[in-house]
Amino acid sequence: MGALTGKTALVTGASRGIGRGIAERLGRDGARVAVHYGTNAKAAEETVAAIEAAGGSAFAIGVELGTPRDAERLWDEFDRHADGLDILVHNAGIGTARSFGEIEQEEYDRLFAVNVKAPFFLTRLGADRLRDGGRVVNISSGLARTAAMPHLIAYSMTKAALDVFTRDLSKLLGPRGITVNSVAPGIIDTDNTADLLYGTEDGLARAAALSALGRVGTPADVADVVAFLVSEDGRWVTGHWLDATGGSLT
Numbered sequence: 330m331g332a333l334t335g336k337t338a339l340v341t342g343a344s345r346g347i348g349r350g351i352a353e354r355l356g357r358d359g360a361r362v363a364v365h366y367g368t369n370a371k372a373a374e375e376t377v378a379a380i381e382a383a384g385g386s387a388f389a390i391g392v393e394l395g396t397p398r399d400a401e402r403l404w405d406e407f408d409r410h411a412d413g414l415d416i417l418v419h420n421a422g423i424g425t426a427r428s429f430g431e432i433e434q435e436e437y438d439r440l441f442a443v444n445v446k447a448p449f450f451l452t453r454l455g456a457d458r459l460r461d462g463g464r465v466v467n468i469s470s471g472l473a474r475t476a477a478m479p480h481l482i483a484y485s486m487t488k489a490a491l492d493v494f495t496r497d498l499s500k501l502l503g504p505r506g507i508t509v510n511s512v513a514p515g516i517i518d519t520d521n522t523a524d525l526l527y528g529t530e531d532g533l534a535r536a537a538a539l540s541a542l543g544r545v546g547t548p549a550d551v552a553d554v555v556a557f558l559v560s561e562d563g564r565w566v567t568g569h570w571l572d573a574t575g576g577s578l579t
């Protein structure tokens with residue numbers, strides 16, 4: 330029996346990176362995991378296979394967020410596999426390489442559509458499916474609290490908006506015993522950060538130096554934090570912004 334045996338979890342953007350790490354960890358803890366992806370079905374199936382190989386249970390659901398009726402379509406797909414859920418992790422997100430001076434309105438709108446609007450409507454439309462005593466975790470960013478990378482201003486703004494969503498939603502869902510928290514990673518080694526880390530000779534070393542612990546984070550570093558929040562041990566933590574940057578903000 331794992332800590333999450335009998336629970337169902339949905340992790341958005343679980344085909345790759347941090348979301349995959351979270352899905353695998355929740356699967357190991359006994360949850361049945363809905364592995365959501367946008368376009369990369371093959372990667373999602375690899376996540377499902379990894380969870381099953383470790384003795385867990387999972388299924389993949391693909392809906393590109395930031396497209397019309399994304400939330401409705403995602404829940405329709407989810408309902409074909411499961412009857413309600415206990416854990417909702419909003420992890421899917423996109424970044425931008427374009428600075429304040431460069432970003433166009435279309436890209437700005439897409440950043441907010443995927444990183445902010447999708448979690449908002451997914452939660453609203455899924456609230457009846459989420460069982461009392463459940464958990465919502467929003468994957469934020471250290472950049473919501475520091476101006477360390479001001480050129481990423483539009484991306485950082487989306488994460489700050491997500492954090493306000495966390496705070497207010499914790500009050501709205503609290504009467505049902507549902508906790509809502511933000512987990513804020515620093516630089517994590519994923520496809521998203523490949524250019525930053527490996528695009529230049531000293532990228533990895535410079536990123537590692539930002540952390541008090543002297544290394545770049547892994548998806549598992551974030552997944553273990555999420556595992557605590559969604560477990561029974563995390564029941565009295567809600568509306569919280571949890572720094573999972575490896576000490577990058579200190």
Ligand code: NAP
Binds near residue numbers: 346365470
């Ligand atoms: P990643 O490696 O690029 O993976 C992104 C995941 O999100 C993939 O599963 C992808 O699905 C899915 N996704 C992206 N856009 C989508 C869309 N429009 N619709 C549906 N699914 C979509 O990213 P990551 O680095 O793991 O980041 C995960 C989260 O952590 C993001 O919210 C990011 O902002 C946040 N974060 C990351 C870092 C970091 O250093 N990596 C730091 C702080 C916060 P497909 O495989 O189908 O494309």
